[in-house]
Amino acid sequence: MRVAVHTLGCKLNYAESSTIAREFARRGYEVVPSSSEADIYVVNTCSVTEHSDKKDRNLIRRLHRRSPGALIAVVGCYAQLRGEEISALDGVDIVLGARSKGLVVDEVERLLAAGGRGKAPQRVEICDIDSVDNIFPAYSTGERTRAFLKIQDGCDYKCSYCTVPYARGGSRSLPTALLLEQAREIAASGIVEIVLTGVNTGDYGRKTGESFLSLLQDLNAVEGIDRYRISSIEPNLLTPEIVEWIASGTKFLPHFHIPLQSGCDRILSRMGRRYRTEDFRRKIELIRSHIDHVFFGIDVIVGFPGETEEDFRATYDFLEEIRPAFIHVFPYSRRRGTPAAGMPDQVPEHVKTSRVEILEEMCGRLHAEFCRENSGRTEEVLFESKSKDGKMAGYTRNYIKVEMPYDKALIGKVVKVVLP
Structure with missing residues (x-):
């Protein structure tokens, strides 16, 4: 059966969707691009704004119109926050909240075994967000040059405008040993740059006795990974010790999203x-x-x-x-x-x-x-892709986009370039 995974929202969702797709492939399903028709659609939703919610609903409706007989499973932040709304949409078979999103492949197979779409009862699993204490390990492998590695989930800050703690729960961290194992898997696939992602990355390890700085230092020693970025970090958690260590000559790049x-x-x-x-x-x-x-x-x-x-x-x-x-x-x-x-x-x-x-x-x-x-500086650029006009594009260590004439041999390679 053909499976298409659709991702809305952040890079954390992207890492989770990539992991879900790999699990479908491991179990023998044919994973097709999200633009393709499929027998099973997984929609990983975003709910950061009201506009995000609308995009989620519109996508689900569009998929059902395109393939009325396809099974549709919905996971992610909108699923946790508004599960009943989603379950009322035509075509939705499975809705899984924060605790259960990592079980989506199991739930799809359970529904298929019970007769499939239209024969098995709809499955809606939404939990009390305060009870969520598990964490779904995830990393992306969809790009040839850069992977997003999930290190942490949830947030304890509860800023007055934000739904994320209600959608993802409190702050939880993955064990350093597991993250090092995943980083080595990423390196073995030929990817040379990792972006660390989470809801509140700098809060890593606060409840487990591990620390964000120690994680960075351990990841820095992983062979085969040449570059690391931190997707986003709260200013109060970006400590002088972290800054000084990154500045001492590490694989972590001069790029901060704050x-x-x-x-x-x-x-x-x-x-x-x-x-x-x-x-x-x-x-x-x-x-x-x-x-x-x-x-x-x-x-x-x-x-x-x-x-x-x-x-x-x-x-x-x-x-x-x-x-x-x-x-x-x-x-x-x-x-x-x-x-x-x-x-x-x-x-x-x-x-x-x-x-x-x-x-x-x-x-x-x-x-x-x-x-x-x-301009005029010599910088290292990791070329990633072919641009629309036939050139190749990549980013410097400090995240300046560079385009050059396409050369297939340089894709995935770090090249020294004089910036225009």
């Missing part, structure tokens, strides 16, 4: 964030004092309840001051069940849209400035 969310202390307080702008500024300065040509990607939410023009201007000015290489801008999305959803002074949508556009303009300007600052 969520700021707001450059206004009043809004940070309302969000329930665990730092203020001065803490964030000092962390950026610390990293730059130890690591040259470092790339900072910064997350920012605009239009949070109560954000005035003065508050937004404070964020704008703060970003101008710290000058990240990239800004990931998100309009605030009102999420049912979160404290922020009930806050007064909700910001109109047209104001959010305007603020997004302003910061996206800033992002383009700051990214171009970062690239100019690196």
Whole structure:
């Protein structure tokens, strides 16, 4: 039977979907691209915004229209948060929440053994999120050059706007020994770069007696992996010890993705964030004092309840001051069940849209400035793919995209390039 796995949302979902697909293949199923027709569809959902929920529903409906006789299994954050909504959609056979997503292949086979779509009863398994203490190990292998390795799941922070703790549960970590084994498996497949991913990566090991820094040091010794990136890390968990160790000459690259969310202390307080702008500024300065040509990607939410023009201007000015290489801008999305959803002074949508556009303009300007600052430097580029215009594309250590004439022999190789 043909299986297609569809992934919406983050790289953590991508790692989990890749692992689900490998398990189907191991059991003898034909795994086909997500664009193909299939007998079984697995949809790994995202629920970070209301727009994400809508995309989930639209995809499920589209798959059912395309293949009315196909079995559809839905997992992921939207499945945990709104399982009853999903189960009411035409064509959905299986809905699995946070505890059970790693069992999706078993559940599919159980339903097939009971007669398949239309003959076996629908399976809906949604748990009390506070009871989730297991963790689904996962890593991606879909790309020739880069893998996403899940090290941690869940979050204990419960920021006032965020549904993730309600969708994925509290913070849990995978054992270092297992992660080292998986990193060696990735290396054996020929992949040379690993991105460590999780919901709150820097919280790794807090409940198990292991530590994030020790994990980084152990992974650094894995033969065959030349480059590591950290997908995202909270500023309060990126410690001076970690920064100094990375700067000492390791496989971890000068590329940090750090969520700021707001450059206004009043809004940070309302969000329930665990730092203020001065803490964030000092962390950026610390990293730059130890690591040259470092790339900072910064997350920012605009239009949070109560954000005035003065508050937004404070964020704008703060970003101008710290000058990240990239800004990931998100309009605030009102999420049912979160404290922020009930806050007064909700910001109109047209104001959010305007603020997004302003910061996206800033992002383009700051990214171009970062690239100019690196012009003329010799950098190592890992070429990954063929671009639409027939060139090959890859990224420097500090995450500048480079394109060159396509050369098949260089795909998956680290090449020294003088940046234009």
